[in-house]
Amino acid sequence: MSTAAHAQPDRAPPVTKLPDPHGGGELIRALRARKSSRAFSSAPIPEAQFSNLLWAAFGINRPETGGRTAPSAHGWQEIDVYAVRADGAYRYLAKSHALERVVENDLRALTGVQDFVGTAPLDLVYVADFARMAHANAEERTFFAAADAGVIAQNVYLYCASAGLATVVRGLMDRSKLAPALGLRHEQRIILAQTVGYPAG
Numbered sequence: 733m734s735t736a737a738h739a740q741p742d743r744a745p746p747v748t749k750l751p752d753p754h755g756g757g758e759l760i761r762a763l764r765a766r767k768s769s770r771a772f773s774s775a776p777i778p779e780a781q782f783s784n785l786l787w788a789a790f791g792i793n794r795p796e797t798g799g800r801t802a803p804s805a806h807g808w809q810e811i812d813v814y815a816v817r818a819d820g821a822y823r824y825l826a827k828s829h830a831l832e833r834v835v836e837n838d839l840r841a842l843t844g845v846q847d848f849v850g851t852a853p854l855d856l857v858y859v860a861d862f863a864r865m866a867h868a869n870a871e872e873r874t875f876f877a878a879a880d881a882g883v884i885a886q887n888v889y890l891y892c893a894s895a896g897l898a899t900v901v902r903g904l905m906d907r908s909k910l911a912p913a914l915g916l917r918h919e920q921r922i923i924l925a926q927t928v929g930y931p932a933g
């Protein structure tokens with residue numbers, strides 16, 4: 733039998749060194765700076781930056797098709813971005829690039845179990861609406877919604893890195909308390925939260 737198709741155990745597989753990831757482009761700089769932070773100033777985020785942040789997260793970047801800054805499985809666009817601030821909780825309406833106030837109270841402390849969530853100026857909450865995920869079975873709904881929230885979170889990480897903001901995406905929270913406080917329906921599931929603010933100090 734020929735051995736030509738078999739790996740040769742005494743010879744390491746060839747490794748080709750890639751060029752260093754150089755380049756001064758804005759995206760490369762943001763990727764270099766991307767990190768999780770857990771110490772935030774309580775200073776508010778200026779409205780223009782807040783607006784850019786929500787657009788970067790999951791805004792419309794192709795008005796002719798309704799395409800968004802993050803991909804979504806089957807183009808379902810099932811994730812809603814909620815912005816939880818001291819002055820209330822808001823749902824981001826991508827089509828009109830506007831905010832709908834859903835709660836008037838300060839729910840920040842409910843968005844997680846870590847101290848900083850209640851004092852940082854903004855906690856984003858990524859909520860999947862399973863009702864928009866036509867024909868998906870329960871397992872598909874869960875993993876596609878998680879993936880779709882994850883890519884939005886990375887958009888927020890990169891915007892924050894480029895704008896001098898600190899952020900951390902969070903899975904730890906008491907969803908059974910936060911969901912009713914936000915007035916969510918049963919098919920609306922909280923996937924992740926993400927705190928944003930200026931770095932402390």
Ligand SMILES: Cc1cc2nc3c(=O)[nH]c(=O)nc-3n(C[C@H](O)[C@H](O)[C@H](O)COP(=O)(O)O)c2cc1C
Binds near residue numbers: 901904
């Ligand atoms: C799905 C997911 C859930 C996470 N949950 C939390 C969390 O609840 N609290 C937290 O402080 N960090 C959380 N993190 C942040 C990770 O701890 C962090 O990304 C990891 O330590 C790597 O650090 P880096 O982001 O600075 O590279 C989470 C990250 C991901 C992707």
